[in-house]
Amino acid sequence: MRSYIARRAAALIPVWLLISLLAFSLANLAPGDPAELFLRRQTGEPPSAEAVALLRSELGLDDAFPLRYIRWLGDAVTGDLGVSYRTGAPVATELRERFAVTLELAVPAFLLAILIGLPIGVLSAVRRNSLLDHGTRLGAMVGSSMPGYWLGYVLILVFAVNLGLFPVAGRGGWRHLALPALTLALGAAAGLIRLTRSSVLDVLGDDYVRTARSKGSSEPRVVWRHAFRNALIPVVTVLGIGFGHLVAGAAIVETVFAWPGLGKHVVDSIYDRDYPTIQGFVLFTGTVFVLINLAVDLLYVWLDPQVRLTKRRPR
């Protein structure tokens, strides 16, 4: 068990290094001289050639690419991602603060999506081909075909403008949270319903379920005790990735609801070509998602003891 964890963790190191290389090269491929951009941001006018040259050597921008990469990575490991061109604040601090604000939105949305998606998905599978099942499938299909942010506007129009139940935008108490969280959750729940349904259907046809039935277990016991736990295995994998997608989807929903999270922060940085923030963001989110993947792997082991025995997890 411990060696399994160690192996999975070790396999993530090259992936993480590639992510860091990707993050660093992206910003370095970008057009424009970072030193010039930085000075222009600070003073608001085109800087002199001498000033640019001075800053270039100060920042070490004239060194070879591998050297700069290693230096950047060394700083990054200690939590230093440089300074934002846009705000002049340390990139790492800003990213951390904004990420916390995004989590404030994404975690409730994630829980809400599970609360909606899992029970409906299981019910839909158990009552296969019933009216409920057909309605659910159509609803889930339509839900996953809609742009999430657009649904956000429809919700604003109905619940904020016409009914006046919730504020239109901004961050504050739970009333501010309700509409953006619901917007995010509905999109995620649609996918989750479809996945849970097909996963439970798969499992319901398996031998051990038939065995449980034939030995006289009650139907609810068969469904919840035997089928559900096994059906959870693929669902958990996708949930882990799904959380990542939720954080990503938040980028757009945050713009709709003026929620000052990580997504809105990076979109603003892209408008302003704030490269330190953009590359810091790629490394930061990449690290978070690598860790989420590791967590999913471990959850997988807990749910399915077979994985512990085989050398590699089945794909």
Added chain:
Amino acid sequence: MGAYSLGLRRLFRDRLALTGFVIVSVVAIVAVTAPWLSPHDPTAVQPALRLAGSSFEHPLGTDALGRDLLSRLLAGARWSLGTAALATVSVVVIGVVVGLVSGYYGGVIDAIAMRVVDALLAFPTLLLTLAIVGTIGPGLRGVFLGLVAVAWADYARIVRGLVLAAREREYVEAASAAGATDRRLLVRHVLPGVLSPVMVLATLEMGQLVLALSGLSFLGLGAQPPIPEWGAMLNDGRTYFLTAPGLMLYPGIAISLAVLGLNLLGDGLRDVLDPRMSHRK
């Protein structure tokens, strides 16, 4: 031909898949014939008519610059679906080539390709695309490159898996033993088995790309004015969505309908092409 028409008949017997097929066909025809269908020039500005309501001349009204909304919606099919279709083709071609080569030859090429794939898959598509757009700069070109650069990885992994499985099959081993060249083996014996699952995925992928493209345009990072791309239209309309909700409702419905059509068709194709999964229906 027999198997093909049998597959088509099975596809059309599934009412949802048939609905998907009809939606996709209609939207595709609209996209191709938009210039002839449009009652007005989609970019013609008429300040006197700004935010006009529905009329005989302008069935869906006009936008903030007095441009005919219906014409923009029709032209938008061209931009949104055309760009997504081109991106889908690029993604599939790159993914299939990398997957074939990686799975067939193995070794160092495979190891490097799969680590790159792992790194790309560690990200949610949208986030990495955002970063790439941030590098290249906002615009349809940046979004297109960003989406393609990220999305091929899934296909490379899946195709590689299929190739590895195909290599174990008797007919491939037989052909290899009979002295077929690598190229002939790949193209004649391995590729056909890979194509049908890829076709299913590509149909579903195109829906996702329509959503991603319009999402980025909505953020102002994709199609730039005056291009009538659906996401860009949503972005234009958001300032006025309280006074003229139609500016946001119609493009959103257009996106949802097109993606729904692609998803229904993709699901239907999967049931026809992959009978093992059809019990999930």
